Amino acid sequence: SIARYLEAMDTADRQEPAIAKARTARLQDKIAALKEQMRSLKEIEVQLNAAPDKQVSLTDPDARSMKTRGTGVVGYNVQTAVDTKHHLIVAHQVTNDGIDRDQLASMARLARTEMGVDKLTAVADRGYYKSEEILACHEAGISVFVPKTKTSGATADGRFSKEDFIYDAEKNEYRCPAGERLIWRYKTTERSLKLDRYWSSQCQQCSLKDKCTPSTERRVTRWEHEGLLEEMQVRLDLAPDMMRIRRQTVEHPFGTIKAWMGATHFLTRTIGRVSTEMSLHVLAYNMKRAIKLLGSETIMKAMRA
Incomplete structure (x- = not known):
């Protein structure tokens, strides 16, 4: 833009003196404004590089980019746990983590504490699927239903x-679609996960190789706690209505609260104030829900008691 304005100033110099002076003054103001903007952006770049997550929000310092469908949204990630019987929000939390994968165990434990129960069954969508979180729930005695994410490149390519x-x-071995044995080869560690590798020596002669792998052999990786994931998948297969129940349970309060909030959504800034604002929304939702379930007179008697 500055280069374009400098060319325009050269053109203005060839005009009548009065016109040239007016145009040059206006263009110099624009160049000065651009240089000031460049200086400001340099300062923001320093902040950006210093930030742990390489993000800076000029509207709200605590807000972060959320992983959403379509256009990105800078804001907050609200987590809720809703009971399937009465659709009351039993626990909620506001975070600025843009994805849900690290929220399953913490929200499930919080919901169990708030409900005052020893055993809990938690249902979440595939955005919460993470091996470590499922293990943490198992160790906490919480049974979970989370469908596996579809990220396999082989499946996408038709293999x-x-x-x-x-x-x-x-x-301790796998059997492939051709009936060959994939035997254990070695152990390794990736992202602090202990993994085992398996493959067969018969892949080169296999008639199904084109449908299996473009590599020399098809290798299969198994996590040390893979059995927990397989058990969860069996539970999902035996309870196909779980995902429908999830949609009918947790989406309803979100839809209601968003309708109340309108297009502006949160009106406050910084995570502390936003958390307070969300708590008020949850309180209002639960009170209206309880009045719907029990009646206003019963609620008033309970509040006076």
Whole structure:
């Protein structure tokens, strides 16, 4: 833009003196404004590079980019736990983590504490699928239903997925769609996860290789707690209505509260104030829900008691 304005100033110099003076003054003001903007952006760049997550929000210092469908949204990630019987919000939390994968165990434990129960079954969508979180729930005695994320490149390319390889726990090996054995080869650690690798020596001669892998052999990786994920998948297969129940349960309060909030959504700034604002919304929702379930007279008697 500055280069374009400098060219325009050269053109203005060839005009009548009065016109040239007016145009040059206006263009110099624009160039000065751009240089000031560049200086400001340099300062923001320093802040950006210093930030741990490489993000800076000029509207709200605590807000962060959320992973959403379509256009990105800078804001907050509100987590809720809703009971399936009465659709009351039993626990909620406001975070500025843009994804849900790290929220499953903490929200499930918070919901169990708020409900005052020893055992809990938690249902979440596939955005919460993370091996470590599912393990944490298991260790806390919480049974979870979370569908696996569809990220397999093999499946996308029309090849066999990992689910087509059947694990034999007694032999500690896999059986491939062609009936060959994928035997254990070695252990490794990735992202603090202990993994085992399996493959067969017969892949080069296999008639199904084109449907299996473009590599020399098809390798299968197994996490040390993979059995927990397989058990959860069996629970999902035996309870196909779980995802429908999830939609009918947790989406209803979100839809209601968003309708109340309108297009502006949160009116406050910084995570502390936003958390307070969300708590008021949750309180209002739960009170209206309780009045709907029990009646206003019963609620008033309970509040006076």
